[in-house]
Amino acid sequence: MQDAAWHEEEDAPGPVVRPYALTGGRTRYEGEDFDLVALIAAVDAPEPAADPLLPAPWAPEHDMILELCRTPLSVAEIASDLELPLGVVRVLLGDLLDRTLIQVRRPAPVAQFPSERVLKEVIDGIRAL
Numbered sequence: 001m002q003d004a005a006w007h008e009e010e011d012a013p014g015p016v017v018r019p020y021a022l023t024g025g026r027t028r029y030e031g032e033d034f035d036l037v038a039l040i041a042a043v044d045a046p047e048p049a050a051d052p053l054l055p056a057p058w059a060p061e062h063d064m065i066l067e068l069c070r071t072p073l074s075v076a077e078i079a080s081d082l083e084l085p086l087g088v089v090r091v092l093l094g095d096l097l098d099r100t101l102i103q104v105r106r107p108a109p110v111a112q113f114p115s116e117r118v119l120k121e122v123i124d125g126i127r128a129l
Contacts, residue, residue, distance in 0.1 A: 022059050022061055022084075022088055022091075022092065023088055023091040023092070026091050027087060027091070028087070028090070028091065029090050029091050029093070029094030029097075030094070031094055031097065031098070033090070034075045034090045034093055034094075034104065035075065035106060035107055036074065036075050036076045036086075037074050037075070037076065037107050038074065038075050038104050038105060038106045038107060039072040039073065039074055039104070039105040040065075040069045040072060040073055040074070040075060040078060040093060040102050040103070040104060040105075041069055041071075041072040041102065041103045041105070042065075042066045042067075042069040042070050042101065042102055042103075043100060043101055043102060043103055058095075059092070061082060061084070061092055062092055062095060062096060064082060065078060065082070065089075065092060065093065065096060065102075066096065066101060066102070068081055068082075069102060072105065075089060075090065075093065078093070
């Protein structure tokens with residue numbers, strides 16, 4: 001009996017179709033890739049769903065992202081909050097970026113951080129005080 005229930009679940013359509021439909025079949029954003037820790041902030045703009053100049057597709061998830069990003073969130077946090085695959089969120093973010101509805105704050109490159117030697121010298125200086 002338990003085996004039959006398992007097969008019913010296996011045959012049921014899964015969530016795989018929904019993300020594909022959300023992105024219009026797109027699997028990647030054509031612009032620069034969104035880093036997992038990049039902060040996304042919504043830009044004050046007219047209601048995108050009501051703007052006739054914005055091309056389709058416009059999904060409710062676009063509005064959800066704009067609502068979430070009133071306070072800057074990382075790409076990973078957005079994907080987690082929406083319970084959507086990271087690739088789908090990146091495509092949706094690309095749509096919003098193309099329409100200048102979001103601002104992306106990319107993480108600082110590693111080269112801009114001080115070296116381990118400099119940090120050690122600072123720590124040693126503080127300890128000497």
